[in-house]
Amino acid sequence: MSFDLTEEQQMLSDSLRRFVTNEYSFEKRGNIIHSGYGTVAATWSALAEMGLLGFTFPEDYDGLGGNAIDTLVVMENLGRGLVVEPYLATVVLAGGLIRDAGNEAQKADILPGIASGERLLALAHSEPGARYNLSHVRTSARKDGERFLISGQKTAVLHGGQASQLIVSARTRGDVNEEAGLSLFLVDRHANGVTVDDFATHDGHRTAEIRFNKVAVSADNLIGTVGEAFPIIEKTVDLGIAALCAEAVGAMEAMNAATLEYIKTRKQFGVPIGKFQALQHRMADMFIHTEQARTMAILAASEADSGDRARRREAVSMAKTLVGQAARFVGQEGVQLHGGMGVTDEMFAAHLFKRLTLINLLFGDADHHLAQVSDGLLAKTA
Amino acid sequence: MDLNYTPEQEAFRAEVRQFLADNLPDDIRERVQKRLRPDKAMTERWQKILFDQGWGASTWPKEYGGTSWSPIEQILFEEECALAGAPRQLDFGLRMVAPVIMTFGNDAQKQRFLPGILSGEDWWCQGYSEPGAGSDLASLRTSAKLEGDHYVVNGQKTWTTLGQHADWIFCLVRTSTEGKPQQGISFLLIDMNTPGIEVRPIIMLDGEHEINEVYFDNVKVPAENLIGEENQGWTYAKFLLGHERTGLANVGQWKALMKRLKAAAREEQDGQRPLIENTRFRDRLAQLDMELRALELTVLRVLTDKRGPGPQASILKIRGTEIGQQLFEMLMEATGQDAIAHIPDALELNYNGPRSGSIDATPAAGDYFNMRKLSIFGGSNEIQRNIIAQLVLGL
Numbered sequence: 001m002s003f004d005l006t007e008e009q010q011m012l013s014d015s016l017r018r019f020v021t022n023e024y025s026f027e028k029r030g031n032i033i034h035s036g037y038g039t040v041a042a043t044w045s046a047l048a049e050m051g052l053l054g055f056t057f058p059e060d061y062d063g064l065g066g067n068a069i070d071t072l073v074v075m076e077n078l079g080r081g082l083v084v085e086p087y088l089a090t091v092v093l094a095g096g097l098i099r100d101a102g103n104e105a106q107k108a109d110i111l112p113g114i115a116s117g118e119r120l121l122a123l124a125h126s127e128p129g130a131r132y133n134l135s136h137v138r139t140s141a142r143k144d145g146e147r148f149l150i151s152g153q154k155t156a157v158l159h160g161g162q163a164s165q166l167i168v169s170a171r172t173r174g175d176v177n178e179e180a181g182l183s184l185f186l187v188d189r190h191a192n193g194v195t196v197d198d199f200a201t202h203d204g205h206r207t208a209e210i211r212f213n214k215v216a217v218s219a220d221n222l223i224g225t226v227g228e229a230f231p232i233i234e235k236t237v238d239l240g241i242a243a244l245c246a247e248a249v250g251a252m253e254a255m256n257a258a259t260l261e262y263i264k265t266r267k268q269f270g271v272p273i274g275k276f277q278a279l280q281h282r283m284a285d286m287f288i289h290t291e292q293a294r295t296m297a298i299l300a301a302s303e304a305d306s307g308d309r310a311r312r313r314e315a316v317s318m319a320k321t322l323v324g325q326a327a328r329f330v331g332q333e334g335v336q337l338h339g340g341m342g343v344t345d346e347m348f349a350a351h352l353f354k355r356l357t358l359i360n361l362l363f364g365d366a367d368h369h370l371a372q373v374s375d376g377l378l379a380k381t382a
Numbered sequence: 383m384d385l386n387y388t389p390e391q392e393a394f395r396a397e398v399r400q401f402l403a404d405n406l407p408d409d410i411r412e413r414v415q416k417r418l419r420p421d422k423a424m425t426e427r428w429q430k431i432l433f434d435q436g437w438g439a440s441t442w443p444k445e446y447g448g449t450s451w452s453p454i455e456q457i458l459f460e461e462e463c464a465l466a467g468a469p470r471q472l473d474f475g476l477r478m479v480a481p482v483i484m485t486f487g488n489d490a491q492k493q494r495f496l497p498g499i500l501s502g503e504d505w506w507c508q509g510y511s512e513p514g515a516g517s518d519l520a521s522l523r524t525s526a527k528l529e530g531d532h533y534v535v536n537g538q539k540t541w542t543t544l545g546q547h548a549d550w551i552f553c554l555v556r557t558s559t560e561g562k563p564q565q566g567i568s569f570l571l572i573d574m575n576t577p578g579i580e581v582r583p584i585i586m587l588d589g590e591h592e593i594n595e596v597y598f599d600n601v602k603v604p605a606e607n608l609i610g611e612e613n614q615g616w617t618y619a620k621f622l623l624g625h626e627r628t629g630l631a632n633v634g635q636w637k638a639l640m641k642r643l644k645a646a647a648r649e650e651q652d653g654q655r656p657l658i659e660n661t662r663f664r665d666r667l668a669q670l671d672m673e674l675r676a677l678e679l680t681v682l683r684v685l686t687d688k689r690g691p692g693p694q695a696s697i698l699k700i701r702g703t704e705i706g707q708q709l710f711e712m713l714m715e716a717t718g719q720d721a722i723a724h725i726p727d728a729l730e731l732n733y734n735g736p737r738s739g740s741i742d743a744t745p746a747a748g749d750y751f752n753m754r755k756l757s758i759f760g761g762s763n764e765i766q767r768n769i770i771a772q773l774v775l776g777l
Contacts, residue, residue, distance in 0.1 A: 001391065001454055002384050003683045009383075069383050260775055280771035287770055288697050292673075295680045302385045318672045374668035377644070378658060 003298065005073065012050075013073045019046065020081030026348050029082060033204030039085050039162055045117045053091055054115025057099055061111035068239060072246040072301035079250025082348075082355055084204045086120055086159035092243045093158070093236055094121035094167050097184070101224040101232040106186065110165075122163035124154040124187075124210055125233060132364040134234055135179045139212060141170035148172075148222070150185060150193075150215045156362075160208030161198025163189055168212065172227050179230040184223040191215050203355040231309070238316045241363050242304035245297040245323040248359045252290040252326060255334040255352045259283065262338050262349070273337075282333050289326035296322045314376055317369040324359075324366030331356035385679070387454070395458045402466040405431055409731060411467035415642075417745040419590070419729040420469065422505070422547045428469050429502030438500045439476050446484060446492070447500045453685035457633070464634035465641070474543070475499035475506035479552040481625050482569065482618050486610040495550075495571065509539040509553035509572070509596060510619070517765050519554070520563040520616065524598060526555035526570055528605060528612075533557075533570060535578075535601040541759065545581050545594040548574045554619055557612050569615035571607040578602070586755075588748040589726060623761060624695055631702035633678045639709045640674055643667065646716040646742050657716060670708050677701050693773035696766040703756035703763060714750040717743035724748070 005013065023046065032040050047053055055070050057063025071092060078087055095114045098106055098121075113119035130136035139152025150170050160166060166187045174181030189196060193215035198208045224232055260283065263274035273279055300319035306312040331353040335342035338349045360366060387395070410424050432438045440459045442448020451459065480499050483491055498504030515522040524537025535555060545551065551572050558566030572579070578601040584593045610618055647658040647667060658664055680701070684694055714721045720739020728737050728744045737744055757763045771777040
């Protein structure tokens with residue numbers, strides 16, 4: 001039992017922290033999020049040079065053989081600086097999926113490209129009406145000779161508009177909501193029949209709505225086994241949730257630091273407002289929530305790689321619930337303690353609040369994951 | 383980073399579990415698991431059994447007869463004890479005054495007091511709070527005047543838990559009224575059999591006698607019972623409170639109660655279905671279960687931190703007591719309106735009379751009422767938030 005980072009992880013954390021502090025200022029970030037593209041080559045290649053983009057890939061594919069704890073360290077630091085690069089979309093989700101389920105040729109083709117920063121991929125899985133139900137997939141992949149024809153609609157595709165390739169889930173058999181019958185395909189974003197609507201998100205990231213109209217995909221772009229993609233989708237999403245929990249912890253830490261600074265300097269009634277007990281106790285509660293969230297993010301990261309599905313799912317849902325609740329509390333209180341300034345676009349706190357709010361919505365909010373844990377209790381006692 | 387226990391730690395856990403299976407008397411286990419009225423003899427018997435095994439003080443170093451266990455081993459020990467239905471050891475001696483004596487006492491005091499705490503022969507209680515000194519503890523007025531080779535103590539202490547059984551009380555007393563209130567406080571050990579001491583019960587809202595007032599009327603205390611230096615007692619008091627707070631997270635006991643609560647949710651009926659199938663109840667149970675898991679790991683995180691717990695211990699006190707209170711509340715709610723009957727006799731071990739509802743219902747409401755104290759004692763949770771704001775956040 002140990003909560004210590006290894007020496008390498010500590011060094012990585014320190015250098016990434018320095019990078020975010022020195023090279024990713026609030027002003028610079030402002031320019032990036034207003035650029036309309038959502039990722040800048042300079043930042044992305046800097047992350048590549050630090051070895052972060054292939055961190056969790058095997059060494060044979062230009063990676064460093066890292067695990068979910070390494071991702072925790074990276075995401076926490078990215079969260080602290082509200083870095084909007086597609087690390088979650090490309091490295092954690094798409095890269096993680098290819099690493100875990102891709103065949104030799106796919107790994108050799110894709111992973112080094114992600115690691116070097118040359119290739120962006122995105123996971124296109126969620127669909128309208130699915131809410132947080134991972135098996136709710138209507139998009140179909142119909143066999144047509146040696147190829148598949150994909151038709152359907154995907155929503156909330158993180159950085160889908162920036163990716164050159166999409167990993168698309170589609171039903172090769174069965175009814176919507178069935179876990180069996182799902183398959184995964186690599187699809188070129190510019191292929192015939194792919195329509196992408198790219199949007200900014202409220203927190204400076206990018207999202208896309210993507211339609212597929214009889215998009216032809218060759219059989220060698222199938223990832224894994226036909227009809228058996230659900231477990232890999234679930235595992236990938238769990239890795240994504242663990243990463244988001246870590247990012248949220250970084251953002252909460254930043255929110256606490258910004259808020260603390262503000263209430264120590266902002267004066268009313270002749271004293272810094274941090275002298276008022278009503279504010280002190282709220283600040284203390286923000287701190288408590290953040291520490292608890294940090295514990296749960298560590299738990300999620302520790303179990304995210306686990307082959308024991310029930311354990312992994314429980315840990316991830318527990319973490320997402322408590323982190324989501326903490327993110328809401330810390331986000332709202334952080335803004336409140338900033339007073340009028342907190343609801344302006346010029347304050348870092350406002351942007352932290354927006355990210356924390358959206359993290360809660362991604363891959364299941366606190367209520368959704370509470371229900372997962374709750375239903376798990378029922379199953380255990382049955 | 384690795385959240386799994388090592389094979390050595392697992393082996394340690396197994397050893398403790400086996401010991402408990404072999405040595406925890408059935409009547410004690412029954413009393414604890416049914417949440418019956420605690421009893422002095424039971425606590426003393428259990429302490430003696432642990433003492434004979436060499437495990438009397440899991441948190442002490444070996445040189446004083448402790449175990450020198452690592453923080454993780456201490457936690458595993460506590461958890462196994464709680465899950466097996468062992469009673470809580472008496473904190474006042476083992477976890478509160480003993481660390482003060484070890485750290486600030488002289489050799490004679492260590493030799494005189496520590497063995498009795500370890501064996502359970504001496505029952506200790508705490509003389510901190512006064513009617514006029516609660517959260518503002520430093521405003522305490524119980525006075526100690528040095529007259530020759532002894533102090534003369536006058537005043538009143540309150541909220542003295544289990545003081546009715548005590549052989550000794552450790553007291554904060556005022557030895558000076560000069561300077562800031564904190565500067566005139568001393569730490570004194572007082573024999574409860576000294577003439578001039580009177581203990582009066584305070585009956586709490588659950589109808590039970592657990593708490594007392596202690597009056598001091600010209601009580602003569604040998605000067606050698608002063609810990610450390612005169613007027614330095616506040617430093618020792620704060621040191622003690624830090625130790626107390628870490629213990630107040632109480633994870634082992636809460637885990638045992640959580641297990642009980644989950645069982646109760648299966649056993650209690652909600653019409654034609656077990657209560658666990660009631661989504662609203664189960665969701666709250668799940669929420670609490672997660673918070674307890676977070677607390678458990680946070681305790682481990684804080685205790686394994688090489689920088690030591692420090693003021694972060696306040697987080698553990700706040701979360702530990704909040705979670706404990708919710709557990710007792712849900713245990714009460716699980717039994718529904720069966721919990722309304724107050725049957726004091728049914729809290730005794732050999733009670734065979736009528737009761738209302740299941741045996742879980744008997745202590746349910748009383749425990750809930752009693753446990754409101756958790757967020758009030760040991761420095762109220764509001765005081766803990768002050769500590770976090772001031773000492774951690776620098777406000």
